[in-house]
Amino acid sequence: MVNRSCIIRLSRYRNALIRLKALNFVKVFSENLADAARVTAVQVRKDFSLFGICGNRRGGYLIDELIAQTSAILGKDKVQKFIVVGIGNIGRALLNYPGFRRSEIEIVAGFDVNPAKCDKEALIPILPFEEMGDFVAQNGITFGIISVPDSAAQEVLERMLEAGIKGILNFAPICLKEPKDHVVRNLNLETELENIIYFANFAEQTERE
Amino acid sequence: MVNRSCIIRLSRYRNALIRLKALNFVKVFSENLADAARVTAVQVRKDFSLFGICGNRRGGYLIDELIAQTSAILGKDKVQKFIVVGIGNIGRALLNYPGFRRSEIEIVAGFDVNPAKCDKEALIPILPFEEMGDFVAQNGITFGIISVPDSAAQEVLERMLEAGIKGILNFAPICLKEPKDHVVRNLNLETELENIIYFANFAEQTERE
DNA sequence: CGTTTGATGTGAAATTTTTCACATAAATGG
DNA sequence: CCATTTATGTGAAAAATTTCACATCAAACG
Structure with a gap:
């Protein structure tokens, strides 16, 4: 399986x-x-x-x-379009991540509630969060990345699902629920580091993964 | 276990x-x-x-x-010091990541081979990569994050191990070997997205994780 | 050409991880 | 103060995953 x-x-x-x-x-x-x-x-x-x-x-x-x-x-036979919601540190890094260029993953837009962060003219436009639903519908977007603070994550997830997004990578430090027929993968940087800290401290006597 | x-x-x-x-x-x-x-x-x-x-x-x-x-x-009873090697998009995002402020994870320095990226006066200093070994020894650093291109990752790993680092989170898109008594966790953004793409396409008929 | 060699492919066994079933203990309430 | 309720804690069973053992096939070589 x-x-x-x-x-x-x-x-x-x-x-x-x-x-x-x-x-x-x-x-x-x-x-x-x-x-x-x-x-x-x-x-x-x-x-x-x-x-x-x-x-x-x-x-x-x-x-x-x-x-x-x-x-x-792995779906590399066609371009897979993603949007990023939350243009903070992680969000911006993802927009500019050079690793995606050689892959078939394309980040086509960013979204943020803060108008100061928006820039419709950028190579990858950053748009107001209110416009996300329409953008997703008009451009047939299937995938999204959440990089907002934890308090906003659940709300963003729900709006993404309403808009028709099927797969989501969540960087917010809260474990989001995966609804039926959708994929939500929670990736918490602090959790990853805690894992390393734990096993580095007890590595000698304990097995791993 | x-x-x-x-x-x-x-x-x-x-x-x-x-x-x-x-x-x-x-x-x-x-x-x-x-x-x-x-x-x-x-x-x-x-x-x-x-x-x-x-x-x-x-x-x-x-x-x-x-x-x-x-x-x-989880080792949250004391501050855990990290360094970041490779100040590109991901590296910089990690240096500024606000999520670590409230946790006991502290990124104390960044390192890069490019002198233009170095800044000894910054709040979190960015130092030349050659200085990493001494810095780690002098400051008793146990943990490191690799965010360099894949071609440099193995070399950086080896230098980190020589310097005495015990636990490493690797963002470079190459699966680094975990040496005895050390912890190396490989985290590849493209791989995470590929996972989401796969399961979003086949979610209806397939189980997950 | 027959034999040897070396890598794949896969049922069966072993191991790991999760779930079940239920004993146990503390609080509640008559 | 006994019966009932409700959540924990855990051996045993079930399920999932990995490893083993070896049959199988194709190339190489004498």
């Missing part, structure tokens, strides 16, 4: 494949991908088997084929 | 508790925390049992006690 960690791994395999291709590699073995994604070779093959990805019984996998197949699964 | 997801949940419980306390709540039930962290009530109690946290057989848990206990586990 395809679960979250499985897709995370697939994404890692793909990243590794792109790096290997840049180094002119043509074939790759499950062992190599396992190293790159910090898992076991069997895990790689099990994951592939789950998606019906096949290799050559002795020759491993062809990198080009693998990239094509993982890309299709 | 305490694993990564377990600590993530603990962190979420604590966030919820702080919000509840701000609303003048004094007691809380496992059911409430379960709602806040999007898990089941049994899971909350199992987690607590794992850490030896006890409630009152009928009266639930006292919020103040719970906050104290979870805080101690």
Whole structure:
């Protein structure tokens, strides 16, 4: 069964494949991908088997084929449009994040309640939050990122859902509810750091993830 | 056994508790925390049992006690110092992230190879990367965040380890190896978005996480 | 061409994680 | 002060995930 960690791994395999291709590699073995994604070779093959990805019984996998197949699964075969709500530190960093340029992820607009932060003429326009619903409808946006303070997050989520957004990444430090037929992934920076702090303190005697 | 997801949940419980306390709540039930962290009530109690946290057989848990206990586990009883290497979009956002101010997480310095980005006089100084080793040693830094391009990440990791850093959050889009007795958590924004894209497309027929 | 070699693919076993079922204790109320 | 109610705490069962073991196939080589 395809679960979250499985897709995370697939994404890692793909990243590794792109790096290997840049180094002119043509074939790759499950062992190599396992190293790159910090898992076991069997895990790689099990994951592939789950998606019906096949290799050559002795020759491993062809990198080009693998990239094509993982890309299709991960939706990299077309541009995926995102909006960002909340143009604070994180929001602005996402608008300018160079990592998205080479991927098929495109942030098409930002939104904020503060008129001082708006700028309709910018390369990626920053618009008043009230206009979000119309913008999403007119431009067929499917995905959104929430980077507002926790007190506003639930309200923003609801407005996004009303507007028709299907998948959301939430940076606000509050665990938002995932409604039926929608995807909400909560990513809390403080939580991530707390995790590191905990395991760095107890790393010696405890296992992890 | 305490694993990564377990600590993530603990962190979420604590966030919820702080919000509840701000609303003048004094007691809380496992059911409430379960709602806040999007898990089941049994899971909350199992987690607590794992850490030896006890409630009152009928009266639930006292919020103040719970906050104290979870805080101690998560290392919130003292300031945890971090450095950030790579002052690009993400790095700068982290330096200014207001969410850390109210927590016990303190980013004490940034580092970059580009002299134009350095500023020793800033509130949080940005120093040349060569000075990182000495800074870490002199200031007893335990934690670091990597927000450099993928090609530099492995090198930065190794320098951090040499300097004595024990826990690292890596934003570079490459899966870094976690050495013995150290914690390296890889957080790739594109991967997170790919996850959302996948499950939003197939959400109807597939389960998640 | 037959044999050996080496990597994939996958049922079965082992392990991990979550859920269930219920014993237990504290508060409430007659 | 006994019965009832209600939430915790936890062994046992169930479910999910990972690892193992090995059959299978294709290439390489004699």
